[in-house]
Amino acid sequence: MLSVKISFAPHVGHQTPLVELVETPSTVEISLEDGAHTFQSEDVDVGKFTAFGNRRLLGRLVFGYVYDEARHTVTVCGTDFASADGLRLVTFPAGTEECCYHRAAGSAGFLADDLMGNRHWNCRTPLTVGVDEVLRGMARAANESLIAALKSLPGLIVRVRTTPPEISPDDYQKLLVVYRDGVFQGLYEPGAELGPQDEVVTIESVWGGTVHFSVGEAFANVIGSTNDPRIAGKTWINLWADQFGVYPNICTSYHFNGFNCGTSFVGGHIITGTVAHTMPKGSDSVYIMPICQPHNHNDNVFMEALEYQDGIWLKDYLGGP
Numbered sequence: 001m002l003s004v005k006i007s008f009a010p011h012v013g014h015q016t017p018l019v020e021l022v023e024t025p026s027t028v029e030i031s032l033e034d035g036a037h038t039f040q041s042e043d044v045d046v047g048k049f050t051a052f053g054n055r056r057l058l059g060r061l062v063f064g065y066v067y068d069e070a071r072h073t074v075t076v077c078g079t080d081f082a083s084a085d086g087l088r089l090v091t092f093p094a095g096t097e098e099c100c101y102h103r104a105a106g107s108a109g110f111l112a113d114d115l116m117g118n119r120h121w122n123c124r125t126p127l128t129v130g131v132d133e134v135l136r137g138m139a140r141a142a143n144e145s146l147i148a149a150l151k152s153l154p155g156l157i158v159r160v161r162t163t164p165p166e167i168s169p170d171d172y173q174k175l176l177v178v179y180r181d182g183v184f185q186g187l188y189e190p191g192a193e194l195g196p197q198d199e200v201v202t203i204e205s206v207w208g209g210t211v212h213f214s215v216g217e218a219f220a221n222v223i224g225s226t227n228d229p230r231i232a233g234k235t236w237i238n239l240w241a242d243q244f245g246v247y248p249n250i251c252t253s254y255h256f257n258g259f260n261c262g263t264s265f266v267g268g269h270i271i272t273g274t275v276a277h278t279m280p281k282g283s284d285s286v287y288i289m290p291i292c293q294p295h296n297h298n299d300n301v302f303m304e305a306l307e308y309q310d311g312i313w314l315k316d317y318l319g320g321p
């Protein structure tokens with residue numbers, strides 16, 4: 001089991017004719033169990049109904065996660081990832097089961113069901129103007145605190161589900177690959193004739209999100225991945241740069257164990273641990289980190305996450321049928 005404590009609060013107090021949201025931060029203890037689960041926190045006070053004898057408005061955090069204890073890896077949704085597993089703050093007047101759902105990702109859920117489905121406790125009414133925005137802000141703050149708290153745990157690998165960064169249609173095309181009758185053909189060529197035996201694999205189908213490693217986490221090459229034409233074509237490193245907003249100027253494992261690093265970099269396919277090996281197509285634990293060419297071509301040494309802690313997580317290595 002894994003435990004962290006997080007605090008979250010509305011950034012501002014908020015008062016409407018029906019309800020008053022309090023600025024006091026709430027602290028909840030979060031315990032994650034091995035496997036795929038939905039976490040539900042204990043209830044905390046988020047406000048009171050001033051017109052109804054100060055009846056308490058309670059809230060609890062709910063989110064889906066996967067914790068792989070053996071691989072010391074936890075996977076949660078990013079704050080803008082509009083998934084049913086994403087974190088939501090569930091609010092309800094004390095003593096009732098009338099719940100509103102304030103989802104961290106603004107585009108997630110169904111407003112009529114989430115915020116207007118009860119007999120009494122509803123947001124988006126003339127008496128609750130702005131309440132949902134404040135409570136959704138709390139949910140977003142809680143998710144950010146959760147991710148930060150997980151990243152601060154030594155030795156834990158934290159994967160955050162996201163959508164790929166915005167890339168130009170041109171770069172997007174360069175990330176498409178073609179399979180014919182299940183056999184990898186290479187990069188998609190604009191204008192190429194494709195038939196029913198062909199399958200085009202998009203970046204969305206292999207992209208899982210981001211991964212965060214502790215300083216000194218050991219990793220090694222995925223043997224065989226240098227055949228991926230997207231490596232030589234620099235497309236993976238550009239994607240890494242688009243994701244993290246900086247172009248790498250040093251090898252992640254710079255001079256580790258006296259290794260003589262190069263000055264040009266690729267987005268290398270890596271796995272955690274100290275031994276390079278092949279990975280089956282479809283593996284969900286291959287990552288992209290910026291490494292130098294000599295490191296990328298050397299399967300006899302392992303590396304450590306020293307200069308960069310964040311990489312791209314591929315949920316479906318090589319993808320394809």
Ligand SMILES: [Zn+2]
Nearest residue numbers: 151212309310
């Ligand atoms: Zn990070």
Ligand SMILES: [Zn+2]
Nearest residue numbers: 251261292295
């Ligand atoms: Zn290097």
